[in-house]
Amino acid sequence: MSTDQISTPAAAAGHAVPTRAPSRRTLPLRFALRELRGGLRGFAVFLACLALGVAAIAGVGAFSRALTDGLAREGTTLLGGDAAFTLVQREASPEEYRLIEAGGRVSTVATLRAMARAGSGEALDATLAEVKAVDGVYPMVGTLDIVPQQPLAAALARDGDAYGALVDPALADRLQLKIGDRFQLGAATLILRGTLEREPDLLSTGIGFGPRVLIGIDALRASDLLQPGSLVRWHYRVRMDRPAELSAFVDEVQKGAPEAGFEARTRDAAAPRLENNVRRFTEYLTLVGLTALLVGGVGVANAVKSHLDAKRGVIATFKSLGAPGRTVFAIYLAEVGLIAAIGIGIGIAVGSSLPFLANAAVGHLLPVAIEPSLQPGAILLALAYGALIALAFALWPLGLAHDVPVSALFREHVEGGRRRPRLVYIALTSLAVLALAALAVYASEQRNIAMIYLAAAASVLVVLRLVGAGIMAIARRLPRPRSTALRLALANIHRPAALTPTIVLSLGLGLTLLVTLALIDRSLTRELTSRLPTEAPSFFFLDIQNTETEAFTRFLKQKAPEGEVEVVPMLRGRILTLGGRAAESLDPPPEFAWVLSSDRGITYAQTLPEGSVLAGGEWWPADYAGPPLVSFEREIADAFGLKIGDEVTVNVLGRSITATIANLRDVEWERLAINFVMVFSPNTFAGAPHTSLATLTLPEGGDLATERSLGRAVAADFPAVTAVRVKEALTQIGEIVGNLLIAIRGASLVTLLSSVLVLAGALAAGQHHRVYDAVILKTLGATRARLVAAYGLEYAALGLVTSVVAVGAGTAAAYVVVVYVMKLDFAWSTGAALGAVAVALVLTVGFGLIGTWRALGQKPARILRNL
Template identity: 55%
Template sequence: MHGTLPQAAPGRRAASLAARLPLTLRLALRELRGGLRGFAVFLACIALGVAAIAGVASISRSLSDGLGREGRRILGGDLSYNLINREATEAERAALTAEGPVSVVASLRAMAVAPGEKGAALVELKAVDAAYPAAGELLTEPQAPLADLLAPQEGADGSVADPALLTRLDLRVGDRITLAGRPFAIRASLVSEPDKIANGIGFGPRLIIAQDALRATGLVQPGSLNRWSYRLQKPGASDTDLVATLERVARAVPDAGWEVRSRVNADPRFAKSIERFTQFLTLVGLTALIVGGVGVANAVHAFVERKRGSIATLKSVGMPGSGVVGLYLTQVMLIAGLGTAIGLGIGAALPYLLDAAFRNDLPLPLNPTLAPAELALAAAYGLLTALAFAITPLGRAHDVPVSGLFRDAVDPSRTGVHWRYRAILLAALAALVGLALVTAFDRRVALIFIAAAGIAFGLLRLVALGLMAGAARLPRPRRAAPRMALANLHRPGALTPAIVLSLGLGVTLLVTLSLIDANVRRTLTSSLPARAPNLFFLDIPTADADGFHAFLGKAAPGGKIERVPMMRGRIVALDGKPASSIRPPDDAAWVLDGDRGITYAEDPPEGSGIVEGRWWNAEEARGRLVSFDAELGRALGLKLGSNVTVNVLGRNVTATIANFRKVEWRSLGINFVMVFSPGTFRGAPHSDLATLTLPGGTDAKAENAILRDVARAYPSVTSVRVKDALEAVNDLVGKLVLAIRGASGIAVAASLFVLAGAVAAGHRARLYDAVVLKVLGASRGRLLSAYSLEYGALGLATAVFGLIAGSLAGWVIVSKVMRLEFALDLGGALVAAALAVAFAVLIGLAGTWRILGQKPAPYLRQF
């Protein structure tokens, strides 16, 4: 035998390994050999919820990694210094060029005029230097060096146009347009630009020209609305080197007043938006998981009923109640682990699938990656939800005596839940709440969600109990089918609580989303244009303001014209505290983030009322005073007498708050956060802003004619059609709503799974009923009629609750969170409620159809 020991057979090694496992785990694994019968809904609910949370988190992480990886390309360099309404001075340029090569990009809005009667269109103009693009690649059709495409040829400067501009003005590559009366030849169409995200939302198509050509147009004037971006190139520099560069430039030109971005955080506003939207979708996914938890509870309850004999046997041979609960809890959590693993696999794969399917169409840099921390969080949500919803039905078996477990299924023992399992339930719920709060971007939103979920569960439980109590007290109908339906609503083991809970959550969610969608779209597309100006006119030179006013009066007789001076400024300090160190509430942070439009006025602006303080008189108007938006002022902690410092045209100007105004932003009229006294900016260069409201409301033909005439008569004036701006915003909102609908669809799917599971859980009781009634002579039609009435009543009661609760939730979100006017548009909500009733009846009948076809004899032997 050469002194060697014989190797154990594989089967023996496996048996030896299994023998070393704890007894509870060995028994649980042995029972699972029989398959997962009865746990399909359980698995689906856990997998759906975990997949939603893991998928949203993985895509968010991939987007964040993409922004970080592509930060230099998005920014156009390693550091970006941005100025509003002016170019950098020689000293400021010198401070930047001392650190490395600098690429300059200017951006503004202008009117592109097509030849003949093709009209004019607003364009987002980008003027670039010879170094553009310093990072990334510009793709055009046809592809050619950018310097060649933009060079002057045959009496016209070159340009690269977004295909949308060609479509809007019926142009082709090779055609010409004019900007401020200067001809430009369209040499190529734009395929993609590397720094598109950094430009934000545009209200017109992109048009790229050379900076020398921009200067020749005369569009850049003191006070005109333009943005200059100085992109510092420091390839190979570490993050520490960038910080040192920022400090040196700040010391060299401390009063430049520019907005600075780094490749490390190329677009902080966009990154913050991703975090907020991710939290919202994660909460929707958690809703799906919690709804699925009801399915978990139903499945575990049915599982315990099927195991009555096994539980009785285990107890009769001496296993304690805690051992029985531990055995089946282990088995349930193993199945929950399988469902969680399926959900994690789907969620982790989503970024890769999204990248593979839409790589060339995604406007955002996506870097598909595995996100271990985010996946671990989704797994924790899944397992804790399974534990919270499974422990109560499992815990009921702890104190049930063996005799009670052997008793007939029609007379189940009624026992409470041992205190230790209540403690486990509370611990699991506390862990879920803690996870939601710790990982939330906005804890206030997370708290509202938690409170709403708890209230919804409590109310639905009360609805179910009230429905059962009402059914028990109603007089008994004389006809058999209604009498049987009424009894089924309140009898022991009735499906009423499970169906009301699962269906009620789904209907409430559908109604809420329907009302949010309807109100947002109504606000953006129907109510605003009826009362908003038709056209905005920007960059009106002060010298031409009176002539332009008279021109509009002739072009639109009877139209309402408003005109105010306008500059751009950025808040740099409040009461001497730097804006960068202030942490305002999220709904007010935008005021300190970037530049704002500002104006000055002798009298209070139309449409705004003084709520605190008083307006300045003629003598006070010579000083430096400011009127501030009341709501934003409260959010920023400002009061009468507070000082606000703004940087305008490179100068810091400090003014004292004289009053607070209530501003009606939704009118889309001329409104400003800050209105200064005339003395604040006496002598400062600026342009005018004007609006035109046509007497007949929206008139596309008249608007286009005015746009064309203004572009020809005043080529330096930028015209914005309000309807076009609203459509751009509406398109963005539509995409966000689509994402919300997709995530919410998972929650609705979970509700349907739970509903199906609730019906399946009552299979045994329904089978017993059907057998006895068929023996007594009941026909299949009569039984179907009874079940239809039962499920119809449940669906109708739940739909009414969903309409009320969903309408209330929609009102809170629209009016309190979004701060929009709320209108109770129940068109889509009623459709959702009607579908809920139909689904309740169809799924209920589908679950009982097979039962009605069974022959009584085999089942009578079992019963």
């Protein structure tokens, strides 16, 4: 029987029984567990930083997955069928309809923008509306919620010369309508029968600039809004008889009508733009979480270093008893690993619960119902990020523990240790960092952005580290001031084990991000407000029929004689090929994918449009009559690899037209003047039915009263023309952008919170040095007030310098984003700079003095006895 069994005779007799020696492999873990019996004191920041970053990544990933799963699950409802085929400016021909009808039951829906009007004369009021005309089959899938509840057929039924209509409550409020009131849409009279509470297919038809008006297709035909070239979209939804054959059916329709120009969608991608936006925002928030983890990594390194400094005597004792350096390393690696596992576990638990909490709190506001669940992919990604961050930042200080000498038992506060660990630990740290970078790139859908982010993050970390070292070097070389407080503050900045590098690094990262976001916000706000009155048109007018173009132009000049009127022809076309390559085979950069996502507005012109500058090639003569030519926007042409001489094929009104690129243009899009990606030579569309697009620019941007008066006049005299007030549209865009910025700021506060935690942890870890300083200085006669002043000056200087660096780095980052990514003018904000300075001073001085005050309260006798 083995000696480690207790049921031996010797054991029964009460004699000592030899036990088996613990395995070398489990020894580090046993020692680590014994040390952790004393609690996790000193690791609060370590745990908080890891938990915060991991929770952000796990929560964002889980919520995003739940939302995309909801979109996929509700795809048929959101699309209104299993498949949808869309045409612009024309209805499907009988042959095309028969191809679609072969798949199953078909529902026809038409969408367009038009002016809804109520009242007459001076009491006339009009507003832009998103019109949706449906047939008797709608909705094939899902439920349309109406208030008061009633059958859709009854709500849209005709009553004499008027047709029933349902509207968004916002439209009823704008036109001051109540149930039973009449209003006009084009030439049709409508009766308000109820308001729309929920449309099952709202996301597939898009949310526009105006409130919804739902009518029957017969009412749409009576409105006279269906004119040649009118900007109306016809959607043909199919509920498949054989759903499993969906892909083959879509291919059959496309091949059976190759010239139709159908935009086809299936239930698998019912709301592609929303899904893309969700993915992009998820990726951004994941990078924010990773930034928080990187900042938290500094806190991990500080906590590990502080813990090992406190354990120098224990480590030296291990060494004196014969433990090799690698055993010491293994013991504390196991200890750090156990603590990291606790922090990561807390983060995963919190992050995994976020979708459930969000669904309970704001689930009714989401575009689709979500079913929160545990997401293994999001959990594993957050786990991997947390573990690699902990490993990458802990290996360096743990490597230094390998070489703590036995003499540390006697000269703990005199003799310093190695400044760098052994080569093997440097190599292990490098491998952990490379693994972290590889994971970030692999997990990203836009890997070029991930690589740019990693390069920027590494650069910022290096720069801030160098700035910290530079501050210490400068402080060391500055002349010593006569003031005792100033002299002590200056010495503390560059002393051995000074907090300068940690403060600059942890606080600098968070402040840099906040300054960047504040300046981007300022630039966007300025672009949407300050510049518009002098540069943007006051109105856009759509759907002007060719027969009315001259009369409408005269009308505008009569009503606004000082205004500037510009009129251009407009059609809609879908790009089929670019440079001989099929559109569906192209993989453009994400910022240019919109060019191929749907049909594009196109025009023709004899001369170069205003707001465009020729960037290559030559413009065609005014009397050009040769093969079709096209002018392409230069930046977009570069993104698709197009050059002068390449061919472009566009489907317009069911016809495929191929034109040669004759020249490239630079376009000033920010002016909001009329301009297009593609401008064709006039002979290309000779005889094709189309409408005109007009802009009116009032002097000095006009005023609200003038714009409302003109809008009423247009609605009364030209009811089929759609008037869009630019200021109103931009206000809505500004609200959307503002809400997005609020969400981004809120998410970015996670990074600032990590920075604050790291800063607080670093200052707390450095207080044991402050205790000895305070005791010695008080013994030599220093007063508490003088010491507080010295420490306050030190922290204020570090906070001020850090804020200056953060303002500079944040300004540079915001400039790059605004000018080179958003293509806007950069706007400086003094408030953002002063805010960063204030935040830095409050945090550093506040946290610093809180800890210092505790250090100053220590009794000298106890400390002096241990020196």
